[in-house]
Amino acid sequence: MIKKIMITLITTLFSMSLAAESLYVFVPTEVRANKLQHKxxxxxxxxxxxxxxxxKDFHKKIKNFPPSAxxxxxxxxxxxxxxDPTITGLKNGIANEDYVLVSVDQPLNRSNLTNKKIGVVDLLGRKAMxxxxDNLLKAQVKLKRVTKVEDLLPLITFASVDAIFISKSLFNQLKSKSKLNLVSTPLNIKIGLASAALxxxxxxDKLNECLFSFDKQLNTTLGVDQWRTL
Incomplete structure (x- = not known):
């Protein structure tokens, strides 16, 4: 009986050691979190x-149970x-992407954004976001945060905001599948793509092996086409 208990304990500890390395992922996409986790x-x-x-869940988990990466x-x-950042994602050889303000029919006046209602996918939490x-736009705007990428289009469809703040690539995706006359306001703002840190x-080594083995479809989902070590 004691021998069985010891074997079970050793097996459990061994299994825990194998899974000791943990990776938390938060990259807003249109793919459900559980499916992306499986991939x-x-x-x-x-x-x-x-x-x-x-x-909110990502930052809370990091605070309470910090991962390896x-x-x-x-x-x-x-x-x-x-x-510590160790790997950066690239798209067409570049580690960042242009962001724009997207509205319906009429672009916004870049020099008159104060108090405009702007929709955005939340990355950092209410105050930090x-x-x-505000710092990027150099204006104090009224921010409407959503948790999912698919929640952005309804914001401008139903005029809940004046514009949404998104990457240029996402703008092209939305424009291709929406019947709305979506127009963009160029901002000369670039934001870094998906990256990994330890x-x-x-x-x-284990993280490098993991990310560099991603296939084309998974990389595209994460908004990159390749990875580079720093």
Missing amino acids: IGAYCSGVDVTVFGRA ILSLLPVIERNHLF TKFV SDAIVK
Whole structure:
């Protein structure tokens, strides 16, 4: 009986050690979090992968149970100072992407954005996201945060906001599938693509092996076409 208990205990501890490395992922996409988690997990043997659909849940989990590594957009990576950036995502050889304001029929006046209602996918939480967007736009706007990418289009469809703040690539996607006359306001603002950062250098090789094995479809879902070590 004691022998069986010892074997069970050793097996449990061994299993825990194999899954000791953990990766938290928060990259807003139109793919459900559980499906994305399954896809990423298939490439990350020996790593406990958790994908989050909401910024609030992601940041809370990091605070309470810090992982070995995180994968998110660069503004999120830069906010979490306990993690050292090690891998950056690229698209067409570039590590960032243009962002625009998207509205219906008429573009916004770039020099008159104060108090405009702007929709955005939340990355950082209410206060931090408001400060982040205000600094980028150089104006104090009324921010309407949503948790999912698919919630953005209804904001301008039903005139809940004056515009949505999104990447240029997402604008092209929305324009191709919406019957609305979507127009963009260029901003000369670039935001970093998905990147990975570590809290423990021990998992660096395992994280590299994981990300660099992603197939084309998974990379596209994450908004990149390749990865580069820093």
